[in-house]
Amino acid sequence: MKKIFTFIIVLSLVFGMSLMAGTKEFKKGASFITGEFGFSSWATPFGASYEMAYNDNIGIGASAWMQSWSSVGFSQTLITPSVFAQYHFTKINVKKLDVAAGVSLGYSIYSADSDLFTITGSSSLFLSGVLTIRYYFTDKLAVSLKETYSFLGDWSGSYAMIGVTYRLK
Numbered sequence: 001m002k003k004i005f006t007f008i009i010v011l012s013l014v015f016g017m018s019l020m021a022g023t024k025e026f027k028k029g030a031s032f033i034t035g036e037f038g039f040s041s042w043a044t045p046f047g048a049s050y051e052m053a054y055n056d057n058i059g060i061g062a063s064a065w066m067q068s069w070s071s072v073g074f075s076q077t078l079i080t081p082s083v084f085a086q087y088h089f090t091k092i093n094v095k096k097l098d099v100a101a102g103v104s105l106g107y108s109i110y111s112a113d114s115d116l117f118t119i120t121g122s123s124s125l126f127l128s129g130v131l132t133i134r135y136y137f138t139d140k141l142a143v144s145l146k147e148t149y150s151f152l153g154d155w156s157g158s159y160a161m162i163g164v165t166y167r168l169k
Contacts, residue, residue, distance in 0.1 A: 025098040025136055026088040028055045029169065034144050036065075036163025042078070043067040045159060051086070059086045059100060065159075074114035082106025084130060098134040098142070103127065108153060126153025140167045 030053040037046040049063030064081040086102030110123045128150040134142040146161040 025096065025134065025142075026053055026056070026059065026090055026100070028053050031168040032059075032061075032165050033168060034163045034165040036144065036146065036161040038065075038146075038159055038161035040067060040159045041157050042076075043069040045078075045080075045161065047080075049084075049163075051084075053088075057088050057090055059088055059102075060084070061086075063104070063106075065161075074112065076110070076112045079109040080106055080126070081109075082126075082128075086130060086132060096136040096142075098132075098136070100130075100132045102130050102132075104130050104148065124153045126150050134165050141165070142167070 032051045034049045034051075035047075036049065037044060039045075045065040045067040047063060047065035049061055051059045051061035053059050060083070062081070062083050064079065066077070066079045068075065068077045070076065082104045083106065084102055084104035086100040088098060088100040104127070106126055106128075108124055108126055128148045131147045133145045136142040142165040144161075144163040144165045146159075146163070148159040148161070150157055150159075
């Protein structure tokens, strides 16, 4: 029930923000690279993503995050490479703002090491919903805020990421 409620809230935000999205910031042929770090239930994830504008509204790309946490006698690492597709809301022109929503499919690679006890956990496929908001300070440089919510997979949950996006072309 909690996942459904969260999904409804995120979906409402996406449609609300779509009324404010700009057209100039996302267009066919553009490509973007974003370095990001964030917040999750386990640790501080960090990584990078690349996105290419397939057309004036659809972006496709790939990302990889890593997070590691430890305590006395054990350590754990989670690496999450993924591919994604996003729809960029470009119908109403607001300069410097790019709002997108989409899905991400990836594989969580989990590893653990302990001298004291057995740690259980597994690597698995995951499917996530993604909401991205970029605000451009210049034609090439933006701050990015991304909310990812996994619906399927052993490491499901919410990740909030903040980053810097550079438009390559």
